[in-house]
Amino acid sequence: xxxxxxxxxxxxxxxxxxxxxxxxxxxxxxxxxxxxxxxxxxxxxxxxxxxxxxxxxxxxxxxxxxxxxxxxxxxxxxxxxxxxxxxxxxxxxxxxxxxxxxxxxxxxxxxx
Amino acid sequence: xxxxxxxxxxxxxxxxxxxxxxxxxxxxxxxxxxxxxxxxxxxxxxxxxxxxxxxxxxxxxxxxxxxxxxxxxxxxxxxxxxxxxxxxxxxxxxxxxxxxxxxxxxxxxxxxxxx
Numbered sequence: 186x187x188x189x190x191x192x193x194x195x196x197x198x199x200x201x202x203x204x205x206x207x208x209x210x211x212x213x214x215x216x217x218x219x220x221x222x223x224x225x226x227x228x229x230x231x232x233x234x235x236x237x238x239x240x241x242x243x244x245x246x247x248x249x250x251x252x253x254x255x256x257x258x259x260x261x262x263x264x265x266x267x268x269x270x271x272x273x274x275x276x277x278x279x280x281x282x283x284x285x286x287x288x289x290x291x292x293x294x295x296x297x
Numbered sequence: 298x299x300x301x302x303x304x305x306x307x308x309x310x311x312x313x314x315x316x317x318x319x320x321x322x323x324x325x326x327x328x329x330x331x332x333x334x335x336x337x338x339x340x341x342x343x344x345x346x347x348x349x350x351x352x353x354x355x356x357x358x359x360x361x362x363x364x365x366x367x368x369x370x371x372x373x374x375x376x377x378x379x380x381x382x383x384x385x386x387x388x389x390x391x392x393x394x395x396x397x398x399x400x401x402x403x404x405x406x407x408x409x410x411x412x
Contacts, residue, residue: 217399228387228403229340274340278398283352285330285398289339 187212187279191288199296204265206273206291209257214280218258220249223290224271232273233260262293270295299324301390303404311412315376318407320388322369328393329371330401331363334385343386346371347393375409383411 188211198204208218219234235242235249235258242249246265251258262269275288302321310316322329330345342355346365363373369390375382385408389401 219399219401221401228405229401230403231400234399283345283347283398284342284355285401287340287342 187215187277187284187286189275189277189286189288191275191291193291194289195292195294197294197296198265200265200267202265204260204262204269204293206260206275206293207257208259208275208277208288209255210277210286211256212277212279213253213256215277215286216280217278218249218251219276219278219285220247220260221274221276222271223274229274265293265295267295267297269293301388301402301404303386303388303407305407306405307408307410309410309412310378312378312380314378315374316378316409318373318375318386318388318409320371320373320390320404322371322388322390323402326390326392326402327369328391328398329365329369330389330391330398331371331373332387332389333357334387334406335383340387343373345398378411380411383409385409 191208216237221229222232223229233249246263248261272290272292274290276285304319328347331343333341344354349365360376365371385406387406389403391401
């Protein structure tokens with residue numbers, strides 16, 4: 186079955202700098218890759234997603250890139266702000282299977 | 298549009314008891330999935346229902362079960378509670394269909410404490 190590894194587990198960056206979180210997956214049939222943000226004490230919320238037929242997707246300061254050959258996808262946050270501090274989860278949707286496989290999460294800390 | 302509603306918000310039970318958690322999805326959403334979240338363990342998939350049918354199940358023991366009603370509301374039941382079942386249980390709804398588990402909307406969760 187699918188396995189998703191997420192790195193790093195904790196990332197500390199200076200406010201205004203960029204942050205990159207990377208996930209690798211094992212099942213080449215996976216075709217949908219979302220990223221969720223969970224602020225402390227709150228519910229996870231979808232921030233961006235990408236399908237396997239697209240290499241990159243942007244939404245203001247966040248972007249996701251997908252490398253199908255290497256089977257990895259990354260979340261990029263530019264010009265980080267204090268409100269970006271949260272735990273970020275990646276996931277992969279198994280092809281033909283109604284199950285999302287989740288990464289273990291990355292705690293992003295924005296230093297003032 | 299009302300969001301995903303989970304009840305109760307908090308539960309305290311003792312070992313050996315059973316518990317039922319409820320989830321009301323966003324109106325029009327037909328898929329409901331359940332997750333267990335413990336500190337440092339991320340989100341563990343329990344099961345997913347679509348139109349009253351369980352489409353997939355995660356690697357949890359048979360003590361964890363669920364169902365979905367015709368109005369898409371879902372319940373999750375845990376029998377013979379163990380200390381290790383203490384966790385935040387999240388449900389999420391999505392439109393479902395061929396999109397499966399795309400674009401999930403999560404509820405606030407039920408915090409279960411087993412003493």
